[in-house]
Amino acid sequence: MEMQYQRDSWSTPCYFASASAGGGSGVIMVTKTTAVRDPVERIERLAAESAVVIFSLSTCCMCHAVKRLFCSMGVNPTVHELDEDPIGKDMEMALSRLLGRGSPSSVPVVFIGGKLVGAMDRVMASHINGSLVPLLKAAGALWL
Amino acid sequence: MENHRVGLSEAGPSSHHITYGTSSVPPPIPNSNFIHQDGSAFDFGELEQAIVLQGVHIDDDHHVNKSSSSLFSTRPATTLKMFPSWPIGFQQNTPIGGISSKSGEDQEDSTDSGSAVNAFSSHLQQPESPISCSSDHNNSNNHHLLQLTQNQQQYHQMASPRTGLSPPVNDQVPLSKPNHEKKKGPRSSSETLQDAKTLRRLAQNREAAKKSRLRKKAYVHQLETSRIKLAQLEQDLHRARSQGLFLGGGVAACGNISSGAAMFDMEYSRWLDDDHRHMAQLRAGIQAQFSDEDLRLIVDGYIAHYDEIFHLREVAAKTDVFHLITGMWTTPAERCFLWMGGFRPSELIKMLMAQLDPLTENQVIGIYSLQHSSQQAEEALSQGLEQLQQSLVNTISGGGSLSDHGMHHMTIGGPLGEDGMHPMAVALDKLSNLEGFVRQADNFRQQIIHQLHRILTVRQAARCFLAIGEYYVRLRALSSLWSSRPRESLIVDDGSCQTASDVGVGRSSQNNFSNF
Numbered sequence: 097m098e099m100q101y102q103r104d105s106w107s108t109p110c111y112f113a114s115a116s117a118g119g120g121s122g123v124i125m126v127t128k129t130t131a132v133r134d135p136v137e138r139i140e141r142l143a144a145e146s147a148v149v150i151f152s153l154s155t156c157c158m159c160h161a162v163k164r165l166f167c168s169m170g171v172n173p174t175v176h177e178l179d180e181d182p183i184g185k186d187m188e189m190a191l192s193r194l195l196g197r198g199s200p201s202s203v204p205v206v207f208i209g210g211k212l213v214g215a216m217d218r219v220m221a222s223h224i225n226g227s228l229v230p231l232l233k234a235a236g237a238l239w240l
Numbered sequence: 241m242e243n244h245r246v247g248l249s250e251a252g253p254s255s256h257h258i259t260y261g262t263s264s265v266p267p268p269i270p271n272s273n274f275i276h277q278d279g280s281a282f283d284f285g286e287l288e289q290a291i292v293l294q295g296v297h298i299d300d301d302h303h304v305n306k307s308s309s310s311l312f313s314t315r316p317a318t319t320l321k322m323f324p325s326w327p328i329g330f331q332q333n334t335p336i337g338g339i340s341s342k343s344g345e346d347q348e349d350s351t352d353s354g355s356a357v358n359a360f361s362s363h364l365q366q367p368e369s370p371i372s373c374s375s376d377h378n379n380s381n382n383h384h385l386l387q388l389t390q391n392q393q394q395y396h397q398m399a400s401p402r403t404g405l406s407p408p409v410n411d412q413v414p415l416s417k418p419n420h421e422k423k424k425g426p427r428s429s430s431e432t433l434q435d436a437k438t439l440r441r442l443a444q445n446r447e448a449a450k451k452s453r454l455r456k457k458a459y460v461h462q463l464e465t466s467r468i469k470l471a472q473l474e475q476d477l478h479r480a481r482s483q484g485l486f487l488g489g490g491v492a493a494c495g496n497i498s499s500g501a502a503m504f505d506m507e508y509s510r511w512l513d514d515d516h517r518h519m520a521q522l523r524a525g526i527q528a529q530f531s532d533e534d535l536r537l538i539v540d541g542y543i544a545h546y547d548e549i550f551h552l553r554e555v556a557a558k559t560d561v562f563h564l565i566t567g568m569w570t571t572p573a574e575r576c577f578l579w580m581g582g583f584r585p586s587e588l589i590k591m592l593m594a595q596l597d598p599l600t601e602n603q604v605i606g607i608y609s610l611q612h613s614s615q616q617a618e619e620a621l622s623q624g625l626e627q628l629q630q631s632l633v634n635t636i637s638g639g640g641s642l643s644d645h646g647m648h649h650m651t652i653g654g655p656l657g658e659d660g661m662h663p664m665a666v667a668l669d670k671l672s673n674l675e676g677f678v679r680q681a682d683n684f685r686q687q688i689i690h691q692l693h694r695i696l697t698v699r700q701a702a703r704c705f706l707a708i709g710e711y712y713v714r715l716r717a718l719s720s721l722w723s724s725r726p727r728e729s730l731i732v733d734d735g736s737c738q739t740a741s742d743v744g745v746g747r748s749s750q751n752n753f754s755n756f
Contacts, residue, residue, distance in 0.1 A: 157631065157673055158680070161624025168616045200676065217683045223613050224687040225694075226606075 135186035139194075143207035146174035147237035151191055151205045153179050158216055159204040165219070169229075171237045178203065209235030473506075480505045497568075500559025504552060505569050511549050518542050519709040522702050536698045542705050543693055550686045553582070557678045565678055573719035574712070580621060580681035585688040586614040588708065592692075595707040596700055606695040610688070617684055625677050628670060635667045 132138045143149045148166060152159035154177045166173045178184035192202040199215050206213045208231050213219055222228040232238040481502050497505075518541060525535045556564050567575035577584070589611040599607065693701050 155631070157624045157628040157670075158676055160627045161620045161677075161680075164623045165616060165620035168619055216680055220617055220680065220684050221687050223617060224610070224684065224691050226609065226613075226691075228613075 133183060135183055135190040138183065139187055139190055142174075142176055143212075144210040147209060147235040148173040148232065149207040150175045151187070151203055151207075152177055153188075153203050155179065156201075156203055158201070162204045162206065162216055162219060165223070169232070169238070171232060173206075173237075208232060208237065476509070477502065477506050480509065498560045498563065500556060501563035501568065504556035504560070504563065507552050508549070508569050511545075511552065514545060515709055516713075518545050519706055519713075522706040522709075526699070526702050526706065532698050535702050539693070539698055539701045539705065543689065546689050547686065550682050553682050554679060557581075557675045557682070561675045561678055565674060571716045571719035573715055573722060579618070580625070581678050582681060582685055584618060585685055586611055586618055589614060589688070589692075591711065592704055592707060596696070596704055599700070603695055603700075610691055610695070614684075614688060621677060621681055621684070628673055628677070632667060632670050635663055635670060638663050 132141060139151070142151075148171055150159070150162060150166070150173045152163070152175050163173065163175060178187050181187060188202040191205045192199065194212060195202070195205065195215055201215075205215060206219050213222065213231070219228065222231070229238065233240075481497065518538075521538050522542065524530075525538050530538075553564060556569075563569060565581040567578040567581060570578070577587075589607065593607060593611075596607070692704055696704055
């Protein structure tokens with residue numbers, strides 16, 4: 097597996113190296129979260145690492161939309177592409193459970209300040225009713 | 241229901257009526273036929289009157305059907321014969337259901353009083369059920385009969401309209417088996433007391449019977465109007481379908497529009513009618529200067545009305561997302577400015593800002609920030625949709641294979657994409673994301689409406705929603721004007737086109753929406 101650098105202009109340098117189980121071609125950077133195999137724990141740890149964390153799939157267009165939303169607000173979210181994570185599938189299932197039955201898909205899921213905000217509909221609703229910006233400021237992701 | 245009461249109903253145009261009416265002797269009517277047809281017509285209040293007050297002429301001022309009075313004359317005798325004993329003062333609360341629960345059984349005991357009672361009661365509960373009786377109930381039927389009269393609410397629901405059953409029963413009722421303890425004649429004081437109670441109860445019965453007759457009339461009337469409405473709805477559906485075909489751009493191969501789309505179109509047009517009603521209410525409330533509480537009710541109703549269309553759209557997005565997103569449900573002029581299958585919130589807010597003066601400073605800030613966040617959200621969703629389109633293009637074009645392989649090569653078993661999946665399957669999967677985008681856009685629109693409701697005062701909100709409604713009325717009018725305009729030249733001035741001047745076509749748009 098390759099080392100992942102920052103994905104696109106919207107995310108801060110975000111390294112997560114995938115420790116391949118069967119011996120990959122060179123693990124370069126190992127963060128402390130790499131060793132965690134339990135998906136829920138991994139999600140929690142990753143969510144706590146940055147002010148704004150988005151769990152995404154590289155092929156998902158709604159994830160693209162949510163990333164663009166945060167960028168347009170001047171926020172630099174940390175993006176974790178689950179299709180490039182060794183336990184990504186498990187994490188997807190864990191996220192689905194976290195979101196509850198009403199949600200049709202497991203991504204995108206947004207955490208702000210380590211706390212779960214939700215999927216796209218919750219993010220948009222909180223943006224419209226004005227609660228998103230204060231949340232971002234409190235987490236230190238936005239300055240005036 | 242009515243057909244079954246042919247023998248007794250004043251409304252029934254059936255020959256059975258006459259058949260029964262002409263017999264002078266209580267016919268050995270097989271209870272099954274008799275009761276089956278007439279069971280649900282029985283009104284226990286009157287039946288009891290007949291039974292208990294044999295010989296007492298009860299002057300019933302209800303419309304007595306002369307031709308059926310003779311019919312009735314036979315019945316009390318029959319019924320008298322049917323009830324061998326008449327216990328009084330029953331207080332057992334046997335549930336009616338206990339009687340009618342035997343509807344599955346088909347014992348038809350023609351001479352048994354119990355069967356009659358059972359049948360009557362069961363038919364009052366379930367007019368279509370066959371005779372139901374059970375030998376178990378034979379003895380307790382009389383109890384039940386009394387009990388029934390005490391539980392009038394239950395069976396009076398199914399009671400018949402005025403059937404002319406009422407009495408005069410005086411001399412026509414032979415007291416062949418006067419086992420009834422309530423007979424007239426020499427009586428003790430206790431019996432007199434009983435009579436008074438009985439009379440009172442009978443009067444109550446009459447009242448209840450009258451009420452249920454009226455209720456039944458209302459119900460039948462409701463049924464009739466519903467039937468008419470149903471026919472109209474079917475017409476509308478048919479029309480909507482054909483309109484859908486027309487609006488489908490005249491594509492020759494266009495078969496039926498999908499049923500989901502047709503259904504949405506129909507519900508949308510109903511919603512539009514509702515919209516006009518709500519707008520009229522809002523307008524009245526504003527102009528008549530209703531109190532804040534009254535206006536709040538109206539505004540809340542309008543919000544609920546909007547929530548309803550969003551729910552309908554959610555359903556429609558699942559069944560036919562293209563119908564929604566391409567705007568086939570709307571007029572051409574609206575369709576032109578459609579964004580994600582509906583209105584673009586930032587534009588709406590921009591339009592509203594001019595309508596909502598005066599606003600407090602906080603409100604101005606709130607509205608501006610609402611517009612700002614709308615723009616960001618719109619941008620994000622639009623970009624997401626763009627990426628979807630791009631990805632779809634890539635999948636369909638299949639990595640440079642367009643000029644190599646025809647469609648037949650894209651069938652199952654053909655070349656697979658780099659992810660190991662069949663390209664058409666991948667494309668289908670991607671297309672399914674469209675529903676998600678429309679849903680997010682609608683969710684976003686709904687949030688805008690609710691946020692406006694929060695920021696504004698009741699009166700401002702009333703004007704705001706009226707403005708939105710009025711805007712779309714005019715846009716739709718514009719659309720139909722456009723489609724009916726003369727083709728040679730459209731002279732848009734006050735003189736030539738009367739209807740155009742009504743909506744201000746040709747004038748600057750700024751003046752149009754400030755008439756509140």
